[in-house]
Amino acid sequence: MSLFTRKVEQVPCTVEVSHRFEALHAHVRFNDGSTIEPGDEVLVQGPPVLAGWGEVITEDRTAVITRANALERLWTRLTGDFEVMELCEFSFSEEITL
Numbered sequence: 001m002s003l004f005t006r007k008v009e010q011v012p013c014t015v016e017v018s019h020r021f022e023a024l025h026a027h028v029r030f031n032d033g034s035t036i037e038p039g040d041e042v043l044v045q046g047p048p049v050l051a052g053w054g055e056v057i058t059e060d061r062t063a064v065i066t067r068a069n070a071l072e073r074l075w076t077r078l079t080g081d082f083e084v085m086e087l088c089e090f091s092f093s094e095e096i097t098l
Helices: 071-088
Strands: 005-019 024-030 042-043 057-067
Touching: none
Parallel strands: none
Antiparallel strands: 005 024, 005 057, 042 057
Protein backbone atom coordinates (compact mmCIF):
# COMPACT_ATOMS: atom_id res chain seq x y z
CA MET A 1 0.00 0.00 0.00
CA SER A 2 1.37 3.38 -0.99
CA LEU A 3 1.56 6.28 1.40
CA PHE A 4 0.10 8.83 -1.06
CA THR A 5 -1.29 7.11 -4.18
CA ARG A 6 -4.73 5.58 -4.56
CA LYS A 7 -5.53 2.41 -6.49
CA VAL A 8 -8.69 2.15 -8.62
CA GLU A 9 -10.35 -1.22 -9.34
CA GLN A 10 -13.36 -2.16 -11.45
CA VAL A 11 -15.22 -5.19 -10.13
CA PRO A 12 -18.46 -6.96 -11.08
CA CYS A 13 -21.22 -6.57 -8.51
CA THR A 14 -24.86 -7.39 -7.85
CA VAL A 15 -27.19 -4.64 -6.64
CA GLU A 16 -30.37 -5.55 -4.75
CA VAL A 17 -32.96 -2.91 -3.88
CA SER A 18 -36.01 -3.88 -1.83
CA HIS A 19 -39.01 -1.60 -1.25
CA ARG A 20 -41.33 -3.85 0.72
CA PHE A 21 -43.04 -3.58 4.09
CA GLU A 22 -40.88 -6.43 5.42
CA ALA A 23 -37.60 -5.10 4.08
CA LEU A 24 -36.46 -1.68 2.91
CA HIS A 25 -32.83 -1.92 1.84
CA ALA A 26 -30.20 -1.51 -0.85
CA HIS A 27 -27.23 -3.91 -0.91
CA VAL A 28 -24.17 -4.24 -3.12
CA ARG A 29 -22.34 -7.58 -3.25
CA PHE A 30 -18.98 -7.82 -5.02
CA ASN A 31 -19.08 -10.93 -7.21
CA ASP A 32 -15.30 -11.43 -7.16
CA GLY A 33 -15.03 -11.46 -3.35
CA SER A 34 -13.57 -7.96 -3.01
CA THR A 35 -13.82 -6.35 0.42
CA ILE A 36 -13.97 -2.71 1.48
CA GLU A 37 -11.58 -1.26 4.04
CA PRO A 38 -11.80 2.01 6.02
CA GLY A 39 -11.48 5.03 3.72
CA ASP A 40 -12.27 3.18 0.48
CA GLU A 41 -14.90 4.65 -1.86
CA VAL A 42 -17.36 2.69 -4.01
CA LEU A 43 -19.27 3.99 -7.02
CA VAL A 44 -21.74 1.65 -8.74
CA GLN A 45 -21.95 2.36 -12.47
CA GLY A 46 -25.26 2.85 -14.29
CA PRO A 47 -28.56 4.61 -13.68
CA PRO A 48 -30.23 4.53 -10.25
CA VAL A 49 -32.14 1.38 -9.37
CA LEU A 50 -35.68 2.43 -8.50
CA ALA A 51 -37.93 -0.20 -6.95
CA GLY A 52 -41.65 0.50 -6.70
CA TRP A 53 -43.69 -0.37 -3.62
CA GLY A 54 -43.64 -4.13 -3.05
CA GLU A 55 -40.77 -4.75 -5.49
CA VAL A 56 -37.33 -6.28 -5.09
CA ILE A 57 -34.98 -5.54 -7.99
CA THR A 58 -31.67 -7.34 -8.53
CA GLU A 59 -29.24 -6.18 -11.23
CA ASP A 60 -25.69 -7.03 -12.25
CA ARG A 61 -23.49 -3.94 -12.49
CA THR A 62 -19.87 -2.82 -12.38
CA ALA A 63 -18.51 -1.03 -9.33
CA VAL A 64 -15.46 1.22 -9.21
CA ILE A 65 -13.55 0.87 -5.94
CA THR A 66 -11.09 3.64 -5.13
CA ARG A 67 -8.77 2.33 -2.45
CA ALA A 68 -7.65 4.72 0.26
CA ASN A 69 -3.93 5.34 0.55
CA ALA A 70 -2.12 4.61 3.82
CA LEU A 71 -2.61 8.12 5.24
CA GLU A 72 -6.33 8.21 4.40
CA ARG A 73 -6.85 4.76 5.90
CA LEU A 74 -5.08 5.77 9.13
CA TRP A 75 -7.07 9.03 9.35
CA THR A 76 -10.36 7.17 8.81
CA ARG A 77 -9.53 4.68 11.56
CA LEU A 78 -8.54 7.45 13.98
CA THR A 79 -11.59 9.66 13.38
CA GLY A 80 -14.24 7.09 12.46
CA ASP A 81 -15.46 6.61 16.03
CA PHE A 82 -16.33 10.30 16.30
CA GLU A 83 -18.52 10.13 13.18
CA VAL A 84 -20.31 7.02 14.44
CA MET A 85 -21.15 8.82 17.67
CA GLU A 86 -23.19 11.32 15.63
CA LEU A 87 -25.47 8.45 14.60
CA CYS A 88 -26.05 7.53 18.25
CA GLU A 89 -28.24 10.62 18.66
CA PHE A 90 -31.06 8.75 16.90
CA SER A 91 -33.03 5.80 18.20
CA PHE A 92 -35.26 3.45 16.25
CA SER A 93 -37.71 1.57 18.43
CA GLU A 94 -41.37 0.69 18.60
CA GLU A 95 -41.83 2.28 22.02
CA ILE A 96 -43.48 5.66 22.26
CA THR A 97 -41.60 8.08 24.49
CA LEU A 98 -43.24 11.15 25.90
